[in-house]
Amino acid sequence: MIVFDQVQKSYQVAGRAIPALHPTDMTIETGEVFGIVGHSGAGKSTLVRLINLLEPPTGGRILIDDENITEYSPAELRAFRRKVGMIFQHFNLLSSKTVADNIAFPMKLAGIYSKTDIRDRVQELLARVSLTDHANKYPSQLSGGQKQRVGIARALACRPTILLCDEATSALDPQTTQSVLKLLADINRELGLTIVLITHEMDVVRRVCDRVAVMDAGEVVEMGPVSEVFLHPKHPTTRDFVFESESIDREEMQEDLQKAKGRIMRLTFKGDATYKPLLGSVARESGVDFSILSGRIDHIKDTPYGQLTLSLVGGDLDVAMSALEAADVHVEVLR
Numbered sequence: 080m081i082v083f084d085q086v087q088k089s090y091q092v093a094g095r096a097i098p099a100l101h102p103t104d105m106t107i108e109t110g111e112v113f114g115i116v117g118h119s120g121a122g123k124s125t126l127v128r129l130i131n132l133l134e135p136p137t138g139g140r141i142l143i144d145d146e147n148i149t150e151y152s153p154a155e156l157r158a159f160r161r162k163v164g165m166i167f168q169h170f171n172l173l174s175s176k177t178v179a180d181n182i183a184f185p186m187k188l189a190g191i192y193s194k195t196d197i198r199d200r201v202q203e204l205l206a207r208v209s210l211t212d213h214a215n216k217y218p219s220q221l222s223g224g225q226k227q228r229v230g231i232a233r234a235l236a237c238r239p240t241i242l243l244c245d246e247a248t249s250a251l252d253p254q255t256t257q258s259v260l261k262l263l264a265d266i267n268r269e270l271g272l273t274i275v276l277i278t279h280e281m282d283v284v285r286r287v288c289d290r291v292a293v294m295d296a297g298e299v300v301e302m303g304p305v306s307e308v309f310l311h312p313k314h315p316t317t318r319d320f321v322f323e324s325e326s327i328d329r330e331e332m333q334e335d336l337q338k339a340k341g342r343i344m345r346l347t348f349k350g351d352a353t354y355k356p357l358l359g360s361v362a363r364e365s366g367v368d369f370s371i372l373s374g375r376i377d378h379i380k381d382t383p384y385g386q387l388t389l390s391l392v393g394g395d396l397d398v399a400m401s402a403l404e405a406a407d408v409h410v411e412v413l414r
């Protein structure tokens with residue numbers, strides 16, 4: 080478990096302290112995929128670099144599995160860093176080394192593994208990231224997705240318990256992004272590794288994360304399970320991210336809603352409720368007529384969800400709302 084207790088970070092710029100992370104409390108559970116989403120400059124990289132003390136905090140305590148890592152001696156810190164792998168947006172591979180040597184590099188650097196250990200581990204990792212046939216190639220001979228797979232294998236070399244991903248898919252096309260995210264999800268499930276993933280795309284969070292923190296100007300402004308934050312965003316920054324990921328133009332949506340008659344409601348279906356044929360029976364029971372203004376069905380990690388915006392006219396609205404809520408549908412009155 081990673082615990083931030085009033086952790087803060089300022090950078091010294093020309094003799095002045097510029098705050099990048101305001102005092103923050105946060106807990107990341109062991110084995111979860113935790114997303115950190117925010118615009119450029121929000122403080123995401125700072126926050127994640129505090130977890131492996133690439134940046135020392137200017138205040139507060141960072142506890143990992145109940146140990147205060149800010150009090151570690153240099154030797155303890157070196158051992159700790161082997162337990163934290165990291166992957167980067169631009170892969171950061173060594174261009175003069177082969178794929179196999181890139182993966183072996185952190186193990187050689189640690190100086191505690193035998194040659195046989197390193198060779199066996201590299202073979203195992205090459206298979207894990209489906210690059211066995213590319214072991215002797217150089218990074219320049221690989222696609223972006225393959226380079227990131229090397230980055231992932233290298234990050235796993237010393238069997239870390241935490242994997243930090245700094246915009247790991249931002250340089251990749253959508254299809255490659257999907258395959259890299261699937262690989263990360265498999266690794267999380269099979270190895271029980273804690274993954275902390277920075278991104279500026281809510282869609283990445285929706286696909287793989289269990290919980291998410293939304294950052295804005297050095298502060299965590301919203302935090303919770305992805306289904307909660309994604310389906311019921313509260314802070315304006317979170318709403319912006321969700322609308323952006325769903326390609327919704329807010330002004331256009333407002334115009335559309337103004338043209339609609341009656342009450343306007345947004346229904347959110349989750350899990351089994353997503354596939355129930357509810358609307359017809361609710362309309363019959365309550366006498367309410369409805370028209371669909373917008374709708375989508377998708378997944379949050381492995382859970383299906385649906386969202387429908389409806390205009391409702393006539394009948395008994397209270398009966399309709401009670402019937403929907405009884406069927407586990409979240410009802411939000413927009414007008």
Ligand SMILES: Nc1ncnc2c1ncn2[C@@H]1O[C@H](COP(=O)(O)OP(=O)(O)OP(=O)(O)O)[C@@H](O)[C@H]1O
Nearest residue numbers: 090091092099117118119120121122123124125126
């Ligand atoms: N080494 C540094 N020295 C001085 N200021 C820094 C340093 N690193 C980051 N900052 C500042 O701290 C703030 C947060 O930066 P950070 O890189 O953590 O944000 P971010 O959300 O990761 O942004 P991006 O997505 O662009 O990487 C920014 O205002 C940035 O200019």
